[in-house]
Amino acid sequence: MVMGDIITGCDVLVVGGGPGGYTAAIRAAQLGKDVILVEKYDLGGVCVYRGCIPSKALIHAANFIYDIKNPGNIGIKGSVEFDLKKIQQWKFEVIKKLRDGISSLCKKYSVQVIKGEAFFESSEKARITAPDGIISTLHFENAIIATGSRPREFPGFTFDSKLVISSNEALSLFKVPEEMVIIGAGYIGMELGTTYAKLGTKVKMIQRSSRVLTRFDPQLVEVVSRKMEKLGMEVYYNSKPEGMRKENGKAIVTISSAEKKTELTADKILVSVGVIPNSERLGLENTKVELEKDGSIKVDEKRRTTDTKIFAVGDVAGAPFVAHKAFREGKVAAEVIAGLPSAFDNRAIPETAFTDPEIASVGLDEESAKESGFEIRTGKFPFRASGSALTLDRTDGFVKVIANKKNGEILGVHIVGANASMLISEASHSIEMAAFLDDLAGTIHPHPTLPEMLAEAAEVALGKAVHL
Structure with a gap:
């Protein structure tokens, strides 16, 4: 594609290069379609850069360190030192291998990857803005939206990437915090809280309900809760963050429950209260695409939106927000576009929490x-x-x-x-x-x-x- 005022076209436009997007692009190309994939950042999306892969790499490192320090009754004695900067460097090498692998697959199947942002001007035309500001127009037969999601903020705790952080920043710290307050105890907050507790951080979690990991069977969670106590993690149940102030480079977080108010100190405040589908600023108002109340795009079992030419997959198409759902959805959308009798008719979607x-x-x-x-x-x-x-x-x-x-x-x-x-x-x-x-x-x-x-x-x- 030549950037500028030239108008060009393709069979399938894929917007977003995360798990759902790159999978859809490759599958559509395998089925003989001319595919253009537009990605704002790098191929791999949240999963590769700020989610599944980096979190599991850090979890593995933290578990490794913890197990050496706590070998149990096996009869092994040992001590360990670690360098978080080097762990982060190793993690980045893992990410780079996956990113390069995805890029190679796109080249192999002739998926044209364009760095930029897409904006729908109609149900068959999109405006592509490159990082240098050059704009071009693209006509398409079908489009697949795979723009993912982003961390949700909590009122009074605006992300600043330094003191108040999301999971994105928590996965890229080069120094282990002495104290960390985590707002929310879903699987992301729990995974990161457990990881940093094993690295030596004093972790304090604020949970609005009476237990953590509310999406899972209470009997399962009981086992995890016992280990949390052993790791020294504190959980303030039935509590709500009221606000924060800064003192001497640290944050003082005020929380309230039915019984009392409590103040917690922290070097980092991790806000982990869910995600928001990235469905804004796409120009969907210029199409027939409709949104659900939570901002996700309404789709049917074929991942087709209310606009017959446009499909949506992954986090932007709604919960559960997991990469393996996106992989499957991306394949379904591509196969439907190619005329195959495909549908997202799976009976169940597994969910995991990499806790301890x-x-x-x-x-x-x-x-x-x-x-x-x-x-x-x-x-x-x-x-x-x-x-x-x-x-x-x-x-x-x-x-x-x-x-x-x-x-x-x-x-x-x-x-x-x-x-x-x-x-x-x-x-x-x-x-x-x-x-x-x-x-x-x-x-x-x-x-x-x-x-x-x-x-x-x-x-x-x-x-x-x-x-x-």
Whole structure:
């Protein structure tokens, strides 16, 4: 594409190069479409630069350091020193490899990547503004919006990238804070809070409800809460931040609950109260695209918006705000545009929290299953009864399987414990394939491994447990 006043065109315009965007662009190109991908920053989006990848890299480093310092009863003694600047440098190298990989894939499949911002002038035309200010016009047959989301601010705590920070800045600190106040206790706040607690920060969390991680089964959260206490993390439940002031380079945060007001000191205030879909300043008012109340773009099962020429995927298309949903949505949108009978008809989307221990969940929990009219049976198998968990000295947690009492169909699986994020995929597949308890229990799992617990939990639900 020649930048300037020249008008050009393509089959598919993709706006945003995050997980949903670059996946959609590559898949559409694989299917023979002429694709242009417009990205404001770099390929990879929030996931690669300010989310999934950098957070998991830091979590791994923090866990490594913590495990050396706390080897348990294995009989190993050790001490450790670490350099956060070098850890951040290693993290950046990980990001760079992924970014370069995405760029190579786009080149391989002839996806034309343009750095700039897109603004819809109509349902078939967009204005592209390059970083140097040069503007060009692009006609398209179809467009896919994949502009992601951004951290939400909390009233009275405006982001300044220094004292009041979002997860973006929290993932790029070069010095471990002495004290950190975290507003919000969802999975992002919990992951980062646990990470910095393991690096030596005194972490204080402010949560408006009576427990953390409210999206997950309370029984799972209980296990994580116990570990939080062991790490010295303080949680102020049923509390609300009232405001802050600065004293001697630190912040004094005032919080209130039904009982009293409390002041907390901090070097950093991390605001982690959710995200906002990036649906503004796109010119959607010039199209037939409609928004939901939360600002996300309204889409159908094919990820088509209310404008037949425009699709939306990823965070901008609504919750849950997870990269693996965006990957799937991007493929669906591209395939629909190419004329394939594709749809986002998945039965369940797994969700994870890389806390300590990890939490992973897919499908219905007990409460939602009952609300949906099911009579249920459950099977629960503890890590402490797993030979593999014992050899790893990771015995906190359990696997819980929920099934339809009438026919044994698996409705949900919920895990808290070591490597829960890796165990949940088999559970997701079971639900996607409409598997039954007998299917899971009858599948031979290698021994000794953690996935055996999925089969064991199914056997508990069936009333034929051997190892419990």
